[in-house]
Amino acid sequence: MENNLLLQINNISVVYSDVIQILKAVSLDVKKGKIVSLLGSNGAGKTTTLKSISGLLKPENGKVTEGTINYEGHNIQNSAPEIVTRLGIIQVMEGRQPFKYLTVEENLRVGTATRWGKPYKKDLELVYHYFAPLVARKHSLAGYCSGGELQMLVMGRALMAQPRLLLLDEPSLGLAPLLVKEIFEIIKRVNQEQATTLMLVEQNANMALQIADFGYVMENGKIVLEGDAKDLIENPDVKEFYLGVAATGAIKTYKDVKSYKRRKRWL
Amino acid sequence: MEFFFQILINGLSLGFLYALAALGFVMIFKSSSVLNFAHGELMAIGAFLFLVLSTWANLPIWLAFLITLAGSFSLGFIIERFFLRPLIGEALIEVIMLTVGLAIMFKGLMLFVFGGDIHSYPEFLPQALTLHWGAVEVPGVNVATFIVGLIFLGLFGFFFKYSSQGIYMRSVADNQPAAMALGVHVRRVFAISWAIAALVCAMSGIVIGIINGINVHEVSAIGLKVFPVVILGGLDSIGGAIIGGLIIGLLETFTGGYISTGLREVVPYIVLIMILMVKPYGLFGLVEIERV
Numbered sequence: 088m089e090n091n092l093l094l095q096i097n098n099i100s101v102v103y104s105d106v107i108q109i110l111k112a113v114s115l116d117v118k119k120g121k122i123v124s125l126l127g128s129n130g131a132g133k134t135t136t137l138k139s140i141s142g143l144l145k146p147e148n149g150k151v152t153e154g155t156i157n158y159e160g161h162n163i164q165n166s167a168p169e170i171v172t173r174l175g176i177i178q179v180m181e182g183r184q185p186f187k188y189l190t191v192e193e194n195l196r197v198g199t200a201t202r203w204g205k206p207y208k209k210d211l212e213l214v215y216h217y218f219a220p221l222v223a224r225k226h227s228l229a230g231y232c233s234g235g236e237l238q239m240l241v242m243g244r245a246l247m248a249q250p251r252l253l254l255l256d257e258p259s260l261g262l263a264p265l266l267v268k269e270i271f272e273i274i275k276r277v278n279q280e281q282a283t284t285l286m287l288v289e290q291n292a293n294m295a296l297q298i299a300d301f302g303y304v305m306e307n308g309k310i311v312l313e314g315d316a317k318d319l320i321e322n323p324d325v326k327e328f329y330l331g332v333a334a335t336g337a338i339k340t341y342k343d344v345k346s347y348k349r350r351k352r353w354l
Numbered sequence: 355m356e357f358f359f360q361i362l363i364n365g366l367s368l369g370f371l372y373a374l375a376a377l378g379f380v381m382i383f384k385s386s387s388v389l390n391f392a393h394g395e396l397m398a399i400g401a402f403l404f405l406v407l408s409t410w411a412n413l414p415i416w417l418a419f420l421i422t423l424a425g426s427f428s429l430g431f432i433i434e435r436f437f438l439r440p441l442i443g444e445a446l447i448e449v450i451m452l453t454v455g456l457a458i459m460f461k462g463l464m465l466f467v468f469g470g471d472i473h474s475y476p477e478f479l480p481q482a483l484t485l486h487w488g489a490v491e492v493p494g495v496n497v498a499t500f501i502v503g504l505i506f507l508g509l510f511g512f513f514f515k516y517s518s519q520g521i522y523m524r525s526v527a528d529n530q531p532a533a534m535a536l537g538v539h540v541r542r543v544f545a546i547s548w549a550i551a552a553l554v555c556a557m558s559g560i561v562i563g564i565i566n567g568i569n570v571h572e573v574s575a576i577g578l579k580v581f582p583v584v585i586l587g588g589l590d591s592i593g594g595a596i597i598g599g600l601i602i603g604l605l606e607t608f609t610g611g612y613i614s615t616g617l618r619e620v621v622p623y624i625v626l627i628m629i630l631m632v633k634p635y636g637l638f639g640l641v642e643i644e645r646v
């Protein structure tokens with residue numbers, strides 16, 4: 088394995104409930120210190136890809152049936168989340184899942200689970216430094232925070248674990264454009280200042296490709312396109328299907344543009 | 355007036371006993387949504403373990419007490435590991451049936467070993483614990499229950515509110531997948547809640563043993579009292595378990611003292627039903643936060 092590779096997915100297939108095959112021969116590389124974004128329409132298999140890395144497939148009765156996932160010399164396919172997280176991989180799940188009945192600061196403290204007993208004051212300060220609006224909400228219940236505050240909370244919670252590889256699943260979902268911009272700026276800063284490698288799943292392809300170094304496009308459980316982010320942004324297919332700009336420059340149909348307005352099935 | 359105070363103090367100490375017992379029940383329900391029907395039997399096991407160690411093995415009381423706590427803690431761990439863990443992910447009813455099965459098995463084992471007679475501990479509470487207050491006399495065991503209850507409830511409150519481990523446990527109760535994604539060891543949390551629950555069960559079992567003597571049927575029947583307590587307080591609220599325990603305890607002693615001993619067991623249930631008509635989730639049960 089090349090030295091600058093942090094994560095290497097080799098030809099994995101993922102099957103739910105023993106019969107429903109979702110991923111077919113997916114391969115992708117994540118280089119150390121980079122931001123890799125994973126794009127694709129609804130149901131393409133992006134979340135499934137992230138879960139197969141973080142070990143969260145198992146509780147959903149999913150399994151990597153073929154191929155390997157290599158992270159720094161460890162084969163982690165089908166490992167339990169408590170193992171994978173302790174290797175430094177943290178997934179921020181789709182749809183912001185706060186601990187509603189815990190305060191904001193207690194939520195952040197759950198992020199120390201992978202290194203229980205170690206000091207965490209500095210990490211709290213760091214999180215409050217990146218996500219200043221959380222400071223005022225410290226002692227209120229997370230269940231009463233706004234969507235923007237929650238996105239900051241779940242990202243901050245993940246940072247508390249001092250991750251080396253952070254998997255973000257649709258951080259922009261349902262947020263106002265200005266806030267989306269702010270969140271993406273923070274993601275970029277975390278990447279640069281903390282040397283955290285990031286994998287970013289997004290519907291907002293434009294934003295994602297602007298901060299990413301490399302991009303993959305998925306469809307029907309396969310990688311259909313990959314390349315440097317700056318090339319993808321110029322790619323006519325990507326432009327048409329994911330950036331909502333047809334060759335003529337007009338938006339084709341709303342169905343293609345992947346609305347972030349869409350409510351998730353379980354929300 | 356003195357009579358009133360006597361009853362008040364008896365009621366509070368009985369209330370703390372119920373609260374303590376209910377705490378163990380709430381703990382398991384909160385972390386893993388399991389209703390533990392073997393609760394009373396766990397109390398009886400604790401009471402008998404203490405009996406064996408203090409009377410039969412003649413150990414010093416404090417040592418017998420510590421070993422009983424440690425033993426119950428391990429027993430809780432073992433129950434989770436060998437009986438409940440294989441059922442993770444199965445339907446709720448199967449898990450409930452399992453705890454019912456455990457209850458029957460434990461009861462049978464205890465009947466086999468100890469028979470159906472009443473056993474009793476040696477007198478070990480110092481005379482000085484008995485409070486005299488004019489004509490009011492509060493028995494030492496009530497004072498002890500009061501103190502032990504306060505200490506343990508305080509400790510657990512502190513543990514859940516401030517310690518990291520306590521916060522991890524609450525996170526699992528709140529949103530299990532999210533807790534997993536952050537590396538919280540969910541199975542360990544289940545095991546710890548069973549262990550702590552068995553430990554507080556043993557505590558309350560011993561207290562009952564001191565008050566009433568130890569009899570398999572009686573101790574496990576008192577274990578059933580946790581149901582009105584937790585239903586009143588809200589199945590998932592630790593604070594609610596405490597308040598619920600105190601309310602039921604006070605209701606019982608006041609009914610017994612002022613109305614009739616016969617009604618003592620009934621009135622709490624009547625009040626329970628009236629409260630539930632007004633607050634269906636119990637006094638402190640979680641009302642789903644809807645905003646997210």
Ligand SMILES: Nc1ncnc2c1ncn2[C@@H]1O[C@H](COP(=O)(O)OP(=O)(O)OP(=O)(O)O)[C@@H](O)[C@H]1O
Pocket residue numbers: 103104107109127128129130131132133134135136147148149181
């Ligand atoms: N637990 C499961 N059991 C069976 N099928 C599943 C399960 N989870 C997801 N799927 C299916 O797998 C496919 C891919 O889902 P996935 O969530 O990975 O897509 P996605 O690219 O993240 O989509 P979205 O943009 O909507 O989040 C979908 O068809 C979905 O219905």
Ligand SMILES: [Mg+2]
Pocket residue numbers: 133134135181256
């Ligand atoms: Mg998804």
